[in-house]
Amino acid sequence: MTQKILVGCGAGFANDRPDAALRLAQDLAQRTGQRYIMLELLAERTLAEAQLRKGLDPQAGYATRLFDFLEPMLDVCIEAGIPIITNGGAANPRAAAQRLRNTLAGRYPTLKIACVLGDDLLDETPARYVQWLSLDCVGHEPVSVNVYTGADGIATALAEGAGIVLCGRVADPSLAVGAIRHGLGWAAEDWQKMAVATAAGHLLECCTQVTGGYFAHPGMKDIPDPANLGCPIAEIHQDGRLIISKTRHCGGRVSEQTVKEQLLYEVHDPRRYLTPDVVLDLGQARVQDLGEDRIEISGLQGHPRPETLKGLAGMRGLWFGEAEISYAGPGAVPRAALAREILLQRFARLAPEVEPWIDLSGIASLFNDHAGRYLQQRLTQAPALEDVRVRVGLTHTDRSLVEALLAEVESLYTNGPAGGGGVRRHLTEAVTTRSFLLPRSEIHTTLEWY
C-alpha cells in the first residue's frame, strides 16, 4: 500500500504563470514516489466564454492558455510518470485532447489521454436543464449550462492508466481529490479521508495563494522573492496526515498565516463547506509549523457528500462599459468632482434608465458603491490629492447606448473641466451566471480516450 503521495498545483486561474508551473514539474520530476500535477484554469464565467468560442470554431473552446501551461511541462511530466489533471478542457475537452495528440506528433504513443465528460448540459435538450434553473433565468438564452462534478471521473481515468486527464467543469478541489483517491486507494465514501483530500485540494486550488500570493504587506507580512513564487505541493499520507509545502529554490513562503488565510478563503460556514465529494468541517482544524516552509493541517472532519450538485448557467445579452478621464495638479479634486456632476446630468438626460457607477480613483474606487455613498462620505473629508481619475462603469442590454454613454466621458476633453486627460474606453459583452441545484442522481460522468 502506498504510504505517501505528492500533489502539486501549477495554476490557480486562467491567467496564472506558466513558468512557475514548469518549475513545479521540474522539482517534482526529481523526487520519488507517486506524484501528480493539477492545473486549475477556470473561473465562474470562463465556461460561457469558452462556449462562445466553440460556437465560432468547433476546434476551440478549451482554456485559451491551456497549452501555454501544458507544452513546456509535457516531456518532464510524461518521462517522470507524473499525471497531469486539469479542468482546462473547459467547454471542449475533446478538442483539447486532439490538439494534444497533434502537439505530441507521434511521440509517447502509449500515453493515455482521458476526457472526463458529463458536466456540460448545453448539448442536451433544454427541457432537461430548464427544470432546475430558477424562474428569473427563463426567457434568457443560456450560452453555458454546467454541473460542478466531483472526483469520480478523474479517479476512474487515473485507475485506467490516464497520463493526462482533461476535464470541463469539475469542482476545483476535486482535481486533487481524484488524484489522492487513486494514489492512496481511498474509498469515495470514507468521509474522513475525503475531508483530508478535499482540504488538500482546497489549499492547492488557488495555487500560490497558499505560498505567499495575495498576501504580502510590506513590514507586516513580508514574502521572500515575491516575483518568483513557488507553487504549492501537498504531501498526503496514508494515515491522513496532510502537509503543505512548495517548489524548492523558488520564492514565496508557506507559513501558518498563509495556510490559515487560504484554508478559510471563500468559505462561509467553516463547519459545512459543501463540495461534490464531501461536506468538509474545518471547525476543529489546526495548523502546525514543521519548519522549512512545511505546514501540517490536522483535525479535519468529513460528513457525507450532499445529495445535490451545484450547476451554473451563463447568459449573454448584457454589455459592460467603462470609461475614465484624469485630473491632476492644483484643484484636481474639485475639477474631478465637477466632471462627475456633469456626467450625472448628461446621463440623466440621455438615458434616465441607466444609473452609472462613478468613482474618483484616489478618493474612492475599490471601496465605492453604485450609489456613491462611500464616495460622498470621503468627499466631505476634503481629501488633498493632486491626481484623481474619474471612472464610469455601466451595463445595459443595448450596446449602442453603452457606446454613446462612454463617448460622453470622452467628450469631457473639450466640454469638461480644465485639464482633463488620459481618456480610456472599454466595452465588453458581460456574461452573467446563475447557480442552481440539481439531484446528484441525474448526472453521470463518462470517459473518452484519445
Add this chain to the structure above:
Amino acid sequence: MNLVTLADFAHARAGDKGNILSVAVFPHDPAHFQWLLRELTCERVAEQFATRRPSRVHRYDLPNLNALNFVLEDALEGGVNRSCGLDRHGKSLSYLLLALRLPGPSA
C-alpha cells in the same frame, strides 16, 4: 476612548461567492484572539460596511485557528456578474475591514 486600527493587530483575506463577501480575520498575536472575539462584533463590521448595505452579517469563530470568519450577504453590489465597480470580486475589501477603528486590546 483609546481607539486603534485593526490593521495594526490583524491580517485578513477576502473571498467572494456571487453577491456574498467573506472575510477571514486573524490576530498577528494569538494573545489578541479573545480581544477580537469581544470587540470585533458583527455590529461593528456591519457599521464599517454600512455603505455596502449588507442584508446580513454573520461571524463564525474558529478558536483552534485563532480566526474569525465574517460573511456579509448582498455586500458586493451584485458581485462579479453584475457589479459595475472596479473591484467586482471585492478582493480589496479585506482592507476596508482592516481599516476599522475599535477600542484597543489594553482598554
